[in-house]
Amino acid sequence: MARQLSGREALRLLPTLRADPLTAISELIRTHGDVVRVPLPRGNQLVLTSRPELVAHVLVSNQDNYRKARTYRPLTEVLGNGLLTNEGESWAHQRRLVQPMFARRRIDAFAPAMVDAASTAMDRWAALGSGSVVDVADEMSALTLDVVGRALFSADLSGEASQMAPALETVLESFVKVVRHPLFLLVPDYHRWPTPARLRARGAEQHLRGVVDGLISSRRAESAGREDTDLLDALLAARDDDGNPLDEQQIRDELMTFLLAGHETTANALAWTLLLLSRHPAARDRLVAEVDDVLSGRPATAADMNKLEWTSAVLSESMRLYPPAWMIEREARDADDLDGIRVPPGSIVATPPYLVHRNPDHWPNPEGFDPHRFLPGAADRHRLAYLPFGGGRRQCIGGGFAMLEAVLLLATITQRFELDLVPGHQPQALTAVTLRPANGIPMTVRPR
Numbered sequence: 001m002a003r004q005l006s007g008r009e010a011l012r013l014l015p016t017l018r019a020d021p022l023t024a025i026s027e028l029i030r031t032h033g034d035v036v037r038v039p040l041p042r043g044n045q046l047v048l049t050s051r052p053e054l055v056a057h058v059l060v061s062n063q064d065n066y067r068k069a070r071t072y073r074p075l076t077e078v079l080g081n082g083l084l085t086n087e088g089e090s091w092a093h094q095r096r097l098v099q100p101m102f103a104r105r106r107i108d109a110f111a112p113a114m115v116d117a118a119s120t121a122m123d124r125w126a127a128l129g130s131g132s133v134v135d136v137a138d139e140m141s142a143l144t145l146d147v148v149g150r151a152l153f154s155a156d157l158s159g160e161a162s163q164m165a166p167a168l169e170t171v172l173e174s175f176v177k178v179v180r181h182p183l184f185l186l187v188p189d190y191h192r193w194p195t196p197a198r199l200r201a202r203g204a205e206q207h208l209r210g211v212v213d214g215l216i217s218s219r220r221a222e223s224a225g226r227e228d229t230d231l232l233d234a235l236l237a238a239r240d241d242d243g244n245p246l247d248e249q250q251i252r253d254e255l256m257t258f259l260l261a262g263h264e265t266t267a268n269a270l271a272w273t274l275l276l277l278s279r280h281p282a283a284r285d286r287l288v289a290e291v292d293d294v295l296s297g298r299p300a301t302a303a304d305m306n307k308l309e310w311t312s313a314v315l316s317e318s319m320r321l322y323p324p325a326w327m328i329e330r331e332a333r334d335a336d337d338l339d340g341i342r343v344p345p346g347s348i349v350a351t352p353p354y355l356v357h358r359n360p361d362h363w364p365n366p367e368g369f370d371p372h373r374f375l376p377g378a379a380d381r382h383r384l385a386y387l388p389f390g391g392g393r394r395q396c397i398g399g400g401f402a403m404l405e406a407v408l409l410l411a412t413i414t415q416r417f418e419l420d421l422v423p424g425h426q427p428q429a430l431t432a433v434t435l436r437p438a439n440g441i442p443m444t445v446r447p448r
């Protein structure tokens with residue numbers, strides 16, 4: 001079923017679309033079908049779809065007709081020409097250079113650092129004493145920042161985390177404020193206006209750039225002949241076909257991108273997973289049994305990845321229900337057609353994983369938590385019915401890294417602790433850049 005909203009219907013919808021987009025888009029799809037066109041102010045158009053076949057058309061088979069939507073533009077202020085925000089030939093060139101850094105063999109080499117970071121955090125929980133309460137949203141954020149710091153720079157950012165995490169948050173918050181502001185669609189460079197949110201973000205960006213610049217220059221000052229062990233080494237050593245290295249600005253932009261894209265996403269995936277496990281004791285019991293059986297008390301390694309099937313399935317199912325990248329948006333270059341819905345040039349086409357993952361035509365009992373869907377041998381599904389890491393050539397470069405990290409971290413946590421949501425607390429999903437818990441996830445930690 002496809003539907004086009006009238007101008008009046010759209011006008012009524014706009015305030016909810018800004019204030020509570022998740023509810024607004026869920027409602028749109030529920031009432032109008034799985035592809036809907038919404039006229040926006042100033043001749044802008046939003047086309048929203050949750051149908052995997054149409055998502056595949058936009059992100060894969062007709063991807064040449066789509067660029068990243070202008071809603072990503074404010075991120076360019078902080079990420080410059082990094083992979084997430086770059087476009088065209090420059091993006092393709094950069095992606096070719098960076099891709100080998102995320103090869104399986106290289107990612108697996110980060111496994112000890114991931115497990116080490118998790119063990120350090122678990123030692124801290126142990127020192128708190130049984131029955132203590134931690135906010136797993138904050139805890140997972142600090143932990144994944146630690147992991148990304150080790151993988152990118154071999155640096156211990158845990159000391160900096162107290163300042164870096166809030167700085168990253170300020171940047172992301174300002175992005176959301178700008179994109180949801182009524183003027184965003186009306187004024188082309190509204191995202192550059194010196195609004196209070198923008199000024200706060202600028203200060204935070206400067207802080208983050210200072211940290212990144214400091215790490216680059218101290219690495220350059222180290223004696224030559226250092227082994228190529230982390231992503232910063234790899235970026236410094238990268239050469240294009242003509243033997244040219246990356247310029248300084250590009251290295252900075254890529255590092256900022258990895259820091260921003262690789263940290264909160266994985267943190268949220270883990271935080272939602274811990275919440276779901278405390279609500280589904282049978283799934284948790286099976287997780288504990290698998291982790292104990294596979295690891296027999298020793299630290300997890302990359303080689304365990306294939307054996308930790310239930311652990312992976314739990315994480316995949318958690319990212320189905322709470323996809324950290326809940327929204328993916330493109331902008332049409334030329335006119336297109338989505339099942340009879342006209343897509344004029346310049347339209348924003350939204351393919352939100354949050355809705356695709358709940359499409360009842362593709363997911364029986366879509367709201368239910370059932371990791372069996374992701375075990376080997378589970379029923380086939382459309383290849384774009386599940387897209388936590390996106391699709392097509394712009395899909396996440398860090399997907400393999402993120403899955404390895406999430407599985408090893410969850411296994412390490414499970415080995416040592418059982419976590420339960422503090423009774424009475426109702427975590428709410430907040431649609432910032434990522435889908436995150438609005439009011440934290442306080443949980444009681446008990447050593448096993």
Ligand code: HEM
Pocket residue numbers: 068083084085095257258261262263265266269323324325328329387388389390391393394395396397398399401402
């Ligand atoms: C659970 C964790 C993660 C999730 C759910 C996730 C999700 C995504 C999604 C959906 C996209 C595509 C966006 C679009 O098409 O508009 C993306 C792109 C990207 N992600 Fe991730 N990501 C995760 C972890 C990571 C990590 C760990 C890194 C790096 C260390 C990373 C780096 C990137 C980069 C550089 C891009 C842009 C790729 C390009 O356009 O060439 N992500 N991510």
